[in-house]
Amino acid sequence: MANADKKTDGGGYDSGGAMWGGRFEEAVSSVVERFGESVSFDKKLYRQDLRGSRAHATMLQAQGLITEDECKAIVSGLAEVESEIEAGTFNWRADREDVHMNVESVLIDKIGEAGKKLHTARSRNDQVVTDVRMWVREAIDEVRAKLRATQVALYDLAAANEGVVVPGYTHLQRAQPLLLQHSLLAYVEQLERDRERLLDCRKRVNLCPLGACALAGTGLNIDRHATSEALGFSEPLANSVDAVSDRDFLLEYVSCLSILAMHTSRLAEEWVLWTSEEFKFMLMGDSVSTGSSIMPQKKNPDPMELTRGKTARVYGALMTLLTLCKGLPQAYNRDLQEDKEPLFDSTETTIMVLEVVAEFARNVTFNTEHINKGLGAGFLDATTLADYLVRKGMAFRSAHEVVGKCVALGESKNCELKDLSLEELQGINNIFTGDVYESLGVQNSVNQFQSYGSTGAKCVEQQMQRWGDEFKKGKGKRKQCD
Structure with missing residues (x-):
């Protein structure tokens, strides 16, 4: 604690602590x-x-x-x-x-x-932002490494479930069938964009403020390029006022973390649903689930729920930084001291979330027997049937109407489209022939997909190959679907 009678020596160094006491007669309270x-x-x-x-x-x-x-x-x-x-x-x-x-x-x-x-030739103004830029640079490298580990865990989970088909949803209603591998690789793709964003952000982080001093630079003969190079920066910042004022690099960095957190939160939400009794698609290992203090039967996906919840902390950090910076005049203001806690917390939270998502992915299995039993519900092959009619020469809007009538018939008979007889289908439209059954049923439906990036077996195989190469060699090439 400061004492009111502390004195400074001739060099301005307060032996009690402060290093700026030359013009002060009283200590800070x-x-x-x-x-x-x-x-x-x-x-x-x-x-x-x-x-x-x-x-x-x-x-x-x-x-x-x-x-x-x-x-x-x-x-x-x-x-x-x-x-x-x-x-x-x-x-x-x-x-x-x-x-x-x-x-x-x-x-x-x-x-x-x-x-x-x-x-x-140095101020705490340029010193602190130099430190922070170096810290963020290292944090980006660590987050990108954690992202890669999470991608690999998702890829390994996909590799262990080759050929498994799951319902795909839009509006949380059953829509079309998906290969499970395709669904899991969607998150791998999203996390890759997060890695790319962070790498691009790193370019703007990696600029050196040191030597900007308080705000105006210095009259002493310093070499800013030498310190920039020694500290691994690409170059010094060109304007001394900007060098000590700028926190754009933090806003950009935490914005990248916020998008990343959104991706992990969406994954967590899907997996919370998939582990529920209503879905029962995913079975959790004991090591990544918790129980209830009062209900002995419960097995809860708490890590995924917390992943959703911690997204709020990362978003909050971004809003804190945006609000902090919005009204500041140029050069350094003490308000900027408040940038570090949201920076540190959002980084630590993101790293922890990525670790737990990867751990969860390594300790779950898919209840394929239950999934397969329910695949017939929801007419997942309806769009494939419409594509069949288009290949026969029918306009898509007309095909949409015809298939809608087929679905209505299936509902009235409480059966799947593949269970409708050819006569019943031809009663709706005589364009149907016996080859229609090659497009009906969930497995046949999945096999019909062939567009680049689709859930077709050949396309997904190529996606898996590309990501396998990426993880082994550090690079991968996109291929068109055969």
């Missing part, structure tokens, strides 16, 4: 100190902060702004700080506000005057 500290959460950036400081010190020495001995002392001192943090012995102090001032204060305690030179 304890209430304001508690309100303004961010070290409780931004200490997560310590690795990035240390890396940035090492690169900055090296550049300062190369430019003649510090000596070689001072640079060595700084780098050695930062290594000691890192060891203490890693060992859990570092004393994080709230009165030093943030990760940057905690690290720098301890460095000065360790090496003295040389430590005070580290902040030459």
